[in-house]
Amino acid sequence: MKRRKLYVAVESYTDAAGVETPRIIHWPNGEQYPVTAVLRTVNRQHAKVGGTGTCYTCAFAQGGIGNVYHEVLEDDASSVIGARWFVEEKIEAEHA
């Protein structure tokens, strides 16, 4: 099985202190994964698909636990203009 980095749309909530929490992960195929709890946040590199950022370990409504990474995004002048989310996508060998 191969893995690759997949940028996804995420609905998140930012509290008054600026702490951001992912609420729903939207996969490109339309599937939605509501987050029931964030178990841990830690800055970490994703050793398998590459990239670095804040890793949110989340429990999902469908069951199961997974990581969503929050990665900084810059403009052409390297000023930080926001962030985006990525996950690890597993690809079956024949599609790889």
Next chain:
Amino acid sequence: METCIAHVDANCFYASVEMAEHPELLGKAIAVCGDPANRHGIILTASYPAKRKGVKTAMAIWEAKALCPELILVRADLRLYMRYSRYTRDIFYRYTDRVEPFGLDEAWLGLRGCPACGGEPLRIVQAISDAFKRELGITCSIGLSFSKVYAKLGSDYKKPDAITVFDRANYRERVFPLPVSDLLYVGRATTRKLNEMGIYTIGDLATCDPARLQRKLGKMGLVVHRFANGYDDEHICQVGDRAPVKSVGNSWTTPRDLTEDTDAWVVFMLLCESVGARLRELGCKCRGIEISVRDASLSWFSRQTVLPMPTNITEELTAAACALFRCHYHWSKGLRSLGVRGFDLVWSDEPVQLRLDIDANRQEELMRLDGAIDDLRRRYGFSIVQRAKVWTRPELARLDARHDNVVHPHGYFGQMEGL
């Protein structure tokens, strides 16, 4: 004095970042290179497997490929490297607020009195090294010592992923046998002069009579003597300290060789527009200007001159740069890159002695013109207004030196003197 200054150097930074982003490159011979189409086609950084095959920084791509045919070339992505550089600083700031960056991939850290890890500098640098690996997927070499120069020597001493401590007890046996060329600010020319004096190691330099060094090397002789003895007591700046700007400069490797004066004028004008705009933004004028010239065979020189009056007017900067250029270059070869730097800065509102031979009304007009151009470009972008003569060389005219070029940090001495 305790060993509480660390120098952290990320190993093969650009290549390591590419491998952290693309794990499939891990362990392979890769090299990050500039854009060959814009004639930046040289190796910027190589991974360790590539280095083992002889690939070195600043080598031409074809040369590197000849040494290592399996070399994987990766186009440099400066934005990505700046992001990782910011991440490295975020890690440093967890342990200390005294972080002095030296380029994108190196920094000095002041660890005296830092409460983290029981206040033990060695444990702090171990934690930093671990965080580099865990959070960024890259490794670093760290030197820990009682002086900044020795800390830097320490980070170069063992690579990759190593921590070297030079303390009062071991520095004579570990630092003194190192070749003198390892020392900060001892380049090729200084090494040659020192070798002529019979000085080959840092120990030779440290024990040499400073007066003798001063006779041979001038002021720098005393500086390198202090460095060799670990006598630098330069402080490491605090977070929020704004490093004093000592000079403002830009350079450009042009898409084709420059062959005559108008080519050079166009490039100088574009560079001076950037330097002038940045000076105006800082509220400064420069009292001196320096040009740097690199010809097609990559040999390089720089020349500087003092200006009749401090200025940040684009037209005056360009005229001074071109005059200096005409005095010192006679087109024996085509040119590959030009640079302009305004130095010896003063505040714009500082009173100056007016001169009868300089038309103040004309200066006033030029200042208003620059102000108008700055405003237009701020609102609508660089290309909204340009000088017509620049477009006599359309292939050069597109340079937005200010935004296309990264402004590199100033040297070690940059922190030492105020504006």
